[in-house]
Amino acid sequence: MMASVPSARVGAxxxxxxxxxxxxxxxxMERNLRRMAEFARAHRVALRPHAKMHKSVDxxxxxxxxxxxxxxxxxxxxxxxxxxxxxxxxxxSNQVVxxxxxxxxxxxxxxxxxxxxxxxxxxxxxxxIELLSxxxxxxxxxxxxxxxxxxxxxxxxxxxxxxxxxLARRIAAAPKLRFGGLxxxxxxxxxxxxxxxRRERIARVVAAVGRTQAVLAAAGLxxxxxxxxxxxxxxxxxxxxVFGELQAGSYxxxxxxxxxxxxxxxxxxxxxxxxxxxxxxxxxxDHAVCDAGHKAHAxxxxxxxxxxxxxxxxxxxxxxxxxxxxxxxxxxxxxxxxPGHCDPTVNLHDAMVGVRGGxxxxxxxRIVNVDARGALS
Amino acid sequence: MMASVPSARVGAxxxxxxxxxxxxxxxxMERNLRRMAEFARAHRVALRPHAKMHKSVDxxxxxxxxxxxxxxxxxxxxxxxxxxxxxxxxxxSNQVVxxxxxxxxxxxxxxxxxxxxxxxxxxxxxxxIELLSxxxxxxxxxxxxxxxxxxxxxxxxxxxxxxxxxLARRIAAAPKLRFGGLxxxxxxxxxxxxxxxRRERIARVVAAVGRTQAVLAAAGLxxxxxxxxxxxxxxxxxxxxVFGELQAGSYxxxxxxxxxxxxxxxxxxxxxxxxxxxxxxxxxxDHAVCDAGHKAHAxxxxxxxxxxxxxxxxxxxxxxxxxxxxxxxxxxxxxxxxPGHCDPTVNLHDAMVGVRGGxxxxxxxRIVNVDARGALS
Numbered sequence: 001m002m003a004s005v006p007s008a009r010v011g012a013x014x015x016x017x018x019x020x021x022x023x024x025x026x027x028x029m030e031r032n033l034r035r036m037a038e039f040a041r042a043h044r045v046a047l048r049p050h051a052k053m054h055k056s057v058d059x060x061x062x063x064x065x066x067x068x069x070x071x072x073x074x075x076x077x078x079x080x081x082x083x084x085x086x087x088x089x090x091x092x093s094n095q096v097v098x099x100x101x102x103x104x105x106x107x108x109x110x111x112x113x114x115x116x117x118x119x120x121x122x123x124x125x126x127x128x129i130e131l132l133s134x135x136x137x138x139x140x141x142x143x144x145x146x147x148x149x150x151x152x153x154x155x156x157x158x159x160x161x162x163x164x165x166x167l168a169r170r171i172a173a174a175p176k177l178r179f180g181g182l183x184x185x186x187x188x189x190x191x192x193x194x195x196x197x198r199r200e201r202i203a204r205v206v207a208a209v210g211r212t213q214a215v216l217a218a219a220g221l222x223x224x225x226x227x228x229x230x231x232x233x234x235x236x237x238x239x240x241x242v243f244g245e246l247q248a249g250s251y252x253x254x255x256x257x258x259x260x261x262x263x264x265x266x267x268x269x270x271x272x273x274x275x276x277x278x279x280x281x282x283x284x285x286d287h288a289v290c291d292a293g294h295k296a297h298a299x300x301x302x303x304x305x306x307x308x309x310x311x312x313x314x315x316x317x318x319x320x321x322x323x324x325x326x327x328x329x330x331x332x333x334x335x336x337x338x339p340g341h342c343d344p345t346v347n348l349h350d351a352m353v354g355v356r357g358g359x360x361x362x363x364x365x366r367i368v369n370v371d372a373r374g375a376l377s
Numbered sequence: 378m379m380a381s382v383p384s385a386r387v388g389a390x391x392x393x394x395x396x397x398x399x400x401x402x403x404x405x406m407e408r409n410l411r412r413m414a415e416f417a418r419a420h421r422v423a424l425r426p427h428a429k430m431h432k433s434v435d436x437x438x439x440x441x442x443x444x445x446x447x448x449x450x451x452x453x454x455x456x457x458x459x460x461x462x463x464x465x466x467x468x469x470s471n472q473v474v475x476x477x478x479x480x481x482x483x484x485x486x487x488x489x490x491x492x493x494x495x496x497x498x499x500x501x502x503x504x505x506i507e508l509l510s511x512x513x514x515x516x517x518x519x520x521x522x523x524x525x526x527x528x529x530x531x532x533x534x535x536x537x538x539x540x541x542x543x544l545a546r547r548i549a550a551a552p553k554l555r556f557g558g559l560x561x562x563x564x565x566x567x568x569x570x571x572x573x574x575r576r577e578r579i580a581r582v583v584a585a586v587g588r589t590q591a592v593l594a595a596a597g598l599x600x601x602x603x604x605x606x607x608x609x610x611x612x613x614x615x616x617x618x619v620f621g622e623l624q625a626g627s628y629x630x631x632x633x634x635x636x637x638x639x640x641x642x643x644x645x646x647x648x649x650x651x652x653x654x655x656x657x658x659x660x661x662x663d664h665a666v667c668d669a670g671h672k673a674h675a676x677x678x679x680x681x682x683x684x685x686x687x688x689x690x691x692x693x694x695x696x697x698x699x700x701x702x703x704x705x706x707x708x709x710x711x712x713x714x715x716p717g718h719c720d721p722t723v724n725l726h727d728a729m730v731g732v733r734g735g736x737x738x739x740x741x742x743r744i745v746n747v748d749a750r751g752a753l754s
Contacts, residue, residue, distance in 0.1 A: 007477070007754060018477060018754050052695065074696045094696065095658040095666070097709045100384070100395060124659055127708050155692075155699055156659040156666050187694060281472040282501055282533040289472070289533050295724045296753050300671050300693070315532075316677070317564060318429065318720050319451045319471065319753075322532055331504050332474045343695050347672045347725070350751055374727055376673050376696075377384060377395050 008353040014362045019279040019334065020292035022349040026356050026365055029252055029273035036251045037066040039268050043238040048072055048091060048227065050249030053343045055372035056352070057085025059252065072247050076101045076108075077375035079119060083108045085371060088117025091227070093183055093247065095148070095156050096121065097128050101377065102135035110139040120144035122183040124157050129170050129177065136176035144180030145171045146227065149212055151184045151205040160208035165215045172221065181225035184209050185247065190232030191257060191301070195264045202236035209242050231258055235267040255342040257301040274345070274352075275307060275359065276337040278321070283331045286324065290335055293319040297337060298344035307336035307359070347373055385730040391739045396656040396711065397669035399726040403733050403742055406629055406650035413628050414443040416645050420615040425449055425468060425604065427626030430720045432749035433729070434462025436629065449624045453478045453485075454752035456496060460485045462748060465494025468604065470560055470624065472525070472533050473498065474505050478754065479512035487516040497521035499560040501535050506547045506554065513553035521557030522548045523604065526589055528582040529563045537585035542592045549598065558602035561586050562624065567609030568634060568678070572641045579613035586619050608635055612644040632719040634678040651722070651729075652684060652736065653714040655698070660708045663701065667712055670696040674714060675721035684713035684736070724750055 007018030017023065040047035049063045051071040060071050060082060070089025073079045079090050090112065096102055109119040123129050123145055136143050147167045150157030158164055164182065171179045189201035209226055216223055227245040229237035231254075237243040250258055253274035263269060278292035294316050297304050303313045304321070311325035321337070329335060336359055339345040346352070349370055356365040384395030394400065417424035426440045428448040437448050437459060447466025450456045456467050467489065473479055486496040500506050500522055513520050524544045527534030535541055541559065548556045566578035586603055593600055604622040606614035608631075614620040627635055630651035640646060655669035671693050674681050680690045681698070688702035698714070706712060713736055716722040723729070726747055733742040 019475070020753050097658050098396070098656055125708055150661065154661075154664065155694065155697060158661075279475055281474050284527065284531075284534075287531065292753075294675070294677050295721055298671065299677050317532065320532060331502055344671055348751065349753075374725065376397050376669075376726075 008364045008367065010364050010366060012364050014355055014359060014364070015334070017277050017353055017364065019277050020296040021277045022346065022352045023275045023277050023359070024253070024352050024354045024368060025273045025275065025359060026354045027358065028271040032252050032254065032270045032273055033062060033066050035268040035270065036248065037068070039235070039238070040246060041067060045238045045243065046245040048245050048247055049252070050074070050093070050247050051082055051372070052078060053249035054252060054346055055370045055375065056368055057082060057087065057371045058368050060085070060087050069245070075375055075377065076104050077377045078372045079108050080104065081372040081375050083111055088112055088115060090119050092119065092121040093185070094122060095124055095128060097125065097131060099131060099135070102131050103138065105132070106135040106139045109136065109143050110141055113141050118144065120146065120180050122146045122148040123167065123171070124148040126167070126170055129167065129174055133174040133177050142176050142178050145177045146180045146183040147171070148183040149208065151208045152186045152201060153188050155187065157183070160212040161215050164212045165219055165221065168216060168221050169219070179221065181223040181227065182209060182212060183227055185228040185230065186233070187230065190230040191261070192232070193261055195262050198233050199236060202233050202240070206240040206242055213242065231270070232261055235264055239266070250342055253342040255301070256305045256338045256340045259338070272307070272338050274339060274342050276304065276339060276345070278335050278337055280329045280331055280333045280335065283328055287314070288323045288328045289320050290323060291319065292321055292337060293317050295319060296348060297339040298341045298348065300344060301341035304337035304339050307338055309335065311335070313337065346370055349373065385741045385744065387741050387743060389741050391732055391736060391741070392711070394654050394730055394741065396654050397673040398654045399723065399729045400652045400654050400736070401630070401729050401731045401745060402650045402652065402736060403731045404735065405648040409629050409631065409647045409650055410439060410443050412645040412647065413625065414445070416612070416615070417623060418444060422615045422620065423622040425622050425624055426629065427451070427624050428459055428749070429455060430626035431629060431723055432747045432752065433745055434459060434464065434748045435745050437462070437464050446622070452752055452754065453481050454754045455749045456485050457481065458749040458752050460488055465489055465492060467496050469496065469498040470562070471499060472501055472505060474502065474508060476508060476512070479508050480515070482509070483512040483516045486513065486520050487518055490518050495521065497523065497557055499523045499525040500544065500548070501525040501533050503544070503547055506544065506551055510551040510554050519553050519555050522554045523557045523560040524548070525560040526585065528561045528585045529578060530565050532564065534560070537589040538592050541589045542596055542598065545593060545598050546596070556598065558600040558604065559586060559589060560604055562605040562607065563610070564607065567607040568638070569609070570638055572639050575610050576613060579610050579617070583617040583619055590619065608647070609638055612641055616643070627719055630719040632678070633682045633715045633717045636715070649684070649715050651716060651719050653681065653716060653722070655712050655714055657706045657708055657710045657712065660705055664691070665700045665705045666697050667700060668696065669698055669714060670694050672696060673725060674716040675718045675725065677721060678718035681714040681716050684715055686712065688712070690714070723747055726750065
């Protein structure tokens, strides 16, 4: 679909990028990449960034090159795209209970195993275990399976403790499945603003994981790995001593919503690295309108912010955002929006424009494809 | 991007459609199509449906076959896609003030003119007029230009009356531009729930248009056409006597948000025709989770509704929706969601699955491509 590729030419100046376009400040992104990699190394915890955020093979490779052990994905189709792109260690951190999808899961697992990699997956139900075991039997290889426990998010996952043990036992007993450990992610805690409130939530997460580990140990089962955490709380999970792996994804780009979190002193600082370049197409007495609406950036976590200008986005429609401020922008002027939520914003675009040298005066270094855009199934 | 095409096979039963998938109930859609076409004929008003909603050449052609005079688009890239697809009469009902985009506008206008069609466009600024006139000079053809007036939406458009006259005069005086009339759309009024409140808003719209027409007439300029209206209010604009053309788009699919409007007795009833098929992937004591989050349906106008079940969507995340109800669905069960807002939902998908014979027991009749998905520029 040519129509959806932003008009940007490698080597051209930032001012030539057509609008609206999703733009990566590569310098800022690489600093974020390094800071998180250094944090994980310093805290002796594995980093498995969530590729559901960027959906890009190119960026996954750069995360691996910086020390990540693999990537997480949330959808079977994302696993397929990442495997196609040469990513060898993929964790599907979500529930799959469809026979046709599990056949695809098994195919990916088989492909990765043949080249020395692996696919692992989460479950939270006996049915999920039974169907997965059947699918893996067809390709005749083993798969690491993580029991997802609900640590406060109220979404997927069984209760910590005995219910988790029951599933772990079923996994251990099921042909072709190996008990890999626990998936314990509290999505809601990521966006709790105050440091102290996040500490309390993650303390409860850690307690729930510890209780589950104790129940498993008492039954003679050990959880080889506990995996979870996101950009809002990863320093707490890393410090807990029970999490062996961090799944944060948004740290690479940061968004307007995460920037509202009070930052803990023990957490590295990340910079905004993802922007929507937009043009002002209409100016009235008391407001202006730019050409990026919620088909260009997702508003599920709030409206975007305008970068380094005293202008506020006050409303959004499909193809436009309405702006107010003491000094309105000029008709035709370019502005840069910081999306409210990076994951669904990236999913609106087929490609991102990678800029080197900053948003003012930089040049287009490369186009980063959103390989798994729309990979929903 | 193969990964994003829903797994549906023409001729197969509805139950075989992989999830999440965007599905059209073709029978319901065709009834909506006929009802709106009949309404426009009966009220002697032209129908120019907004193709920003479905972004599909196939559906635009069916609207034309049922009597529509052409389509509206909101983006230059959408005009290109529709022109590529053989649509001959396109109105770009939005502001374009970029030199490179206006060169593309002129190219589309030139292509359409050569085959006996036409592109028309809205403006709301002297700069827009000047740049457009320059772009049209390069291809040496005339274009119909509509002055957009702000009739209460507070987005694009000049004030009604004298400011509109000033722009109309500039258009009439500018090389290659013809004054086509007024673009007068009140987006906010579409979603006002009570019939009486919508009546009052559109009465003010009609008064503003009438005032502008009087000012134009006093200056010896006539607005050949007034175009506007949406699915929430079109019966009021049609009855006004001043609107010659209706731009409604959502009537074809209807969404959960529009269904909350109190229906006026003089307005045809439209049925939900767009659904997201989703599978339940996790069931807990008090909630269940399905596999369609806000990467599969847009939540900017509220959460989706579950079709014909006593189950409520209570939360949405990127890849999941959380469900509650007195009776929870079964693990693995398929559900049908009515999206909160059809336009940005369609834009998330590369294709829609057209089903004949209903969501229960029907078969896949055809795949409808979302040709202009991501056509943002």
